Amino acid sequence: MSVAIDPRLCQGCGGCVEVCPGGILGLSPDGKSAVALYPNDCWGCAACLKECSRGAASLSLSPAMGGRGAKMTAFWEGGELFFKVEFLGGDSVSVKVDSGDPEDY
Amino acid sequence: MSQLPWPARVADIKTGVLIIGGGTAGCAAARRLAELGERDILVLEKASVKRSGCLSAGVNALNAWVGPGASPRDYADYALNDAHGIGDARLLLSMSEGLNGAVEFLASLGLKIHRDSKGAYLSRSWRNLKVNGENVKPLLAGAIRGFPGLKVRERVHVFALTLSRGPDRRIAGALAMDLLSGDILKIRAPKVLLATGGAAGIYAPNAPGSMSHRLWYPPFNVGGGYAMGIRAGAEMTSLEMRFVALRCQDTQAPTGTLALGGGARQLNALGEDFAEKYGNTTSQRVLANRRERERGLGPIRLEAPEAGEGERERALRAYFNMAPQQPLKWLEEERLALGRGERIPPLGAEVEGSEPFLVGGHASCGFYVDPRRETSLPGLYAAGDVAGGCPQKYVTGAISEAFIAATAIASSAAEGPEEDGELAREYLEAALSGGAPGARPSWDRAELEEAAQRAMDLYAGGRGAGYRYSQKGLATALSRIAEIAGMAASLKAVSPKELSLAWELRERLTVAQALVGHLRERRETRWPGFGEYGDFPLEDPGLALFVNSRRLAVGPEKDGKTGEFEFIFRDLESGERLPAPGTEGGAGR
Numbered sequence: 001m002s003v004a005i006d007p008r009l010c011q012g013c014g015g016c017v018e019v020c021p022g023g024i025l026g027l028s029p030d031g032k033s034a035v036a037l038y039p040n041d042c043w044g045c046a047a048c049l050k051e052c053s054r055g056a057a058s059l060s061l062s063p064a065m066g067g068r069g070a071k072m073t074a075f076w077e078g079g080e081l082f083f084k085v086e087f088l089g090g091d092s093v094s095v096k097v098d099s100g101d102p103e104d105y
Numbered sequence: 106m107s108q109l110p111w112p113a114r115v116a117d118i119k120t121g122v123l124i125i126g127g128g129t130a131g132c133a134a135a136r137r138l139a140e141l142g143e144r145d146i147l148v149l150e151k152a153s154v155k156r157s158g159c160l161s162a163g164v165n166a167l168n169a170w171v172g173p174g175a176s177p178r179d180y181a182d183y184a185l186n187d188a189h190g191i192g193d194a195r196l197l198l199s200m201s202e203g204l205n206g207a208v209e210f211l212a213s214l215g216l217k218i219h220r221d222s223k224g225a226y227l228s229r230s231w232r233n234l235k236v237n238g239e240n241v242k243p244l245l246a247g248a249i250r251g252f253p254g255l256k257v258r259e260r261v262h263v264f265a266l267t268l269s270r271g272p273d274r275r276i277a278g279a280l281a282m283d284l285l286s287g288d289i290l291k292i293r294a295p296k297v298l299l300a301t302g303g304a305a306g307i308y309a310p311n312a313p314g315s316m317s318h319r320l321w322y323p324p325f326n327v328g329g330g331y332a333m334g335i336r337a338g339a340e341m342t343s344l345e346m347r348f349v350a351l352r353c354q355d356t357q358a359p360t361g362t363l364a365l366g367g368g369a370r371q372l373n374a375l376g377e378d379f380a381e382k383y384g385n386t387t388s389q390r391v392l393a394n395r396r397e398r399e400r401g402l403g404p405i406r407l408e409a410p411e412a413g414e415g416e417r418e419r420a421l422r423a424y425f426n427m428a429p430q431q432p433l434k435w436l437e438e439e440r441l442a443l444g445r446g447e448r449i450p451p452l453g454a455e456v457e458g459s460e461p462f463l464v465g466g467h468a469s470c471g472f473y474v475d476p477r478r479e480t481s482l483p484g485l486y487a488a489g490d491v492a493g494g495c496p497q498k499y500v501t502g503a504i505s506e507a508f509i510a511a512t513a514i515a516s517s518a519a520e521g522p523e524e525d526g527e528l529a530r531e532y533l534e535a536a537l538s539g540g541a542p543g544a545r546p547s548w549d550r551a552e553l554e555e556a557a558q559r560a561m562d563l564y565a566g567g568r569g570a571g572y573r574y575s576q577k578g579l580a581t582a583l584s585r586i587a588e589i590a591g592m593a594a595s596l597k598a599v600s601p602k603e604l605s606l607a608w609e610l611r612e613r614l615t616v617a618q619a620l621v622g623h624l625r626e627r628r629e630t631r632w633p634g635f636g637e638y639g640d641f642p643l644e645d646p647g648l649a650l651f652v653n654s655r656r657l658a659v660g661p662e663k664d665g666k667t668g669e670f671e672f673i674f675r676d677l678e679s680g681e682r683l684p685a686p687g688t689e690g691g692a693g694r
């Protein structure tokens with residue numbers, strides 16, 4: 001699997017559809033949810049994740065890439081971007097992308 | 106548009122300046138033109154400017170910068186040397202002179218550049234700055250959205266350049282399709298900037314199946330700008346200088362962050378650091394990796410063995426700013442090790458060469474442009490990865506070139522020529538033939554893409570052929586690609602998106618035909634890391650010149666076939682035309 005939309009979490013706001021650089025995503029005919037129209041053509045850039053405030057858009061690595069079932073989503077808190085990686089066992093880690101240290105990442 | 110299976114209207118649009126591609130260079134040029142007082146600028150972008158092109162995932166460094174104590178000439182010299190001499194010194198110098206201005210431009214938009222406690226930039230080297238650049242593309246998009254004088258139209262695939270009547274043809278505008286409505290846009294513009302980026306997907310990708318789009322270069326930059334220029338008879342340069350990138354295996358994430366930022370080194374299976382043996386240009390580093398693996402000493406790892414816990418966290422964040430699949434992979438590896446009660450593997454990644462790309466921001470390939478970044482078609486300008494002769498541009502160099510082009514555009518005449526209506530009609534008809542009713546062929550777009558990538562891989566020096574090629578193989582590649590192009594001409598599309606995908610395939614096939622000709626004509630092996638010509642395995646000092654090309658016919662391909670090219674050899678410095686190497690008075694062995 002590469003990019004996936006969880007229909008239980010998705011509200012159909014269309015944010016992810018809008019930003020995808022490759023037109024990979026679209027809205028379902030009833031407009032209630034985003035769908036991956038061309039999942040195998042996904043680049044893995046995570047632009048859609050950053051747009052989704054519901055954690056409905058996720059990326060995972062295929063087994064050929066060394067994927068072992070972990071699912072990556074993104075969220076914003078206080079204007080800061082975090083990536084969250086949820087492992088198969090249900091535990092997860094979140095990483096703040098900007099450490100806030102002007103001298104470092 | 107009765108040919109199309111959807112109700113499409115035709116819109117006639119007039120604009121003062123048309124910018125094709127709202128990526129790094131396109132956004133920067135648009136903003137600068139507006140600041141220079143241009144009031145009628147239209148940007149057309151295939152995706153959405155917020156996250157399109159190379160910068161979709163972000164950047165974590167500005168790879169081109171002139172640090173304290175260094176001069177623009179130092180940077181230009183470094184880039185020319187790295188390209189083994191094939192570049193235009195004038196283009197390199199003017200690009201380098203604008204690098205620090207481009208850094209300031211990005212800083213003014215709000216890009217977070219790392220600074221020490223005194224406010225001075227923190228660098229990775231004399232030409233490389235560390236940044237928190239996950240948001241660089243939204244910042245660039247914000248610089249043009251709603252700016253006075255500027256219109257942005259998104260989800261528009263530009264598919265042809267229109268010209269004035271011959272013989273002294275100049276640009277007259279472009280043709281495009283709105284990907285949502287399927288409407289056709291006929292744009293008239295006296296001045297056009299092409300900023301469509303480079304080309305991925307010409308060659309078979311590193312890995313097939315689920316990984317076939319997990320490339321380093323965006324799979325959505327298919328070389329459409331090169332293809333439109335080739336079809337319009339523009340002069341192209343150095344397409345034979347393909348770029349093969351040293352990248353993290355599986356994710357194809359760039360390696361510079363580990364090498365420059367983390368002090369990591371390439372180690373073979375015996376743990377030996379072999380870099381010294383091969384030299385330090387980009388091509389030599391790629392070759393080193395390959396040669397060691399050919400000796401049976403793979404896998405090759407880029408490793409920072411001393412890296413502590415803090416270093417690991419830092420690397421995770423640095424990669425989340427630019428290539429988020431790599432930290433996902435690291436976190437999965439870490440979790441596996443912890444689950445097994447094993448030690449966390451040292452910070453690093455297996456590295457390998459990518460498939461070849463055409464990227465004018467790294468290599469010298471692209472439109473042949475003058476110092477004002479005007480192409481051989483008057484009124485048509487090029488900047489960024491689509492422009493040739495000026496390697497090692499990266500983000501800041503693309504912006505620097507965009508500013509140069511913008512200044513030239515702003516100071517040139519605004520009167521548009523009479524469009525060659527017949528030519529525009531031919532382009533339109535050829536493009537829309539994919540929507541016409543008729544029997545569906547037994548092949549589909551994806552199959553033809555696979556066939557084309559396989560032919561290039563096997564016969565034109567792809568990864569599967571060890572990046573090696575011969576005259577005989579190139580002839581095979583050319584006839585296969587022409588055949589596939591003929592098959593692609595009969596593809597049928599049921600929606601605007603499908604038609605756009607079919608056009609992308611055709612764009613790649615056009616570029617492939619020109620590229621193969623260039624590989625054939627440079628009869629030497631100048632960048633062995635990027636490709637080795639079996640018939641001419643050594644560098645030929647006499648071939649320190651530009652290999653340029655121009656398609657003889659102007660207009661759409663007939664049955665997909667691109668047809669004959671004229672090859673033009675030019676002096677690197679003066680641009681003067683030289684006799685063909687190997688002929689009387691010509692250079693070469």
Ligand SMILES: Cc1cc2nc3c(=O)[nH]c(=O)nc-3n(C[C@H](O)[C@H](O)[C@H](O)COP(=O)(O)OP(=O)(O)OC[C@H]3O[C@@H](n4cnc5c(N)ncnc54)[C@H](O)[C@@H]3O)c2cc1C
Nearest residue numbers: 126128129130151157158159168263302466489490499500
């Ligand atoms: C993964 C990756 C990481 C990188 N990291 C760094 C880094 O950390 N530091 C650094 O300095 N450089 C980095 N670079 C290099 C740098 O990003 C590029 O050299 C630079 O952004 C190129 O700018 P461009 O405007 O030429 O192309 P892009 O920014 O790719 O713009 C091209 C645009 O044209 C649009 N387009 C294409 N065809 C059409 C068409 N037919 N009609 C309409 N629109 C079209 C595309 O959608 C795209 O938006 C990286 C590159 C990549 C791929």
Ligand code: SF4
Nearest residue numbers: 010011013014016052
């Ligand atoms: S951004 Fe999230 S909520 Fe909105 S459409 Fe996409 S997946 Fe659904």
Ligand code: SF4
Nearest residue numbers: 020042043045046048
């Ligand atoms: S990861 Fe990038 S390419 Fe893939 S669906 Fe999301 S936005 Fe599109």
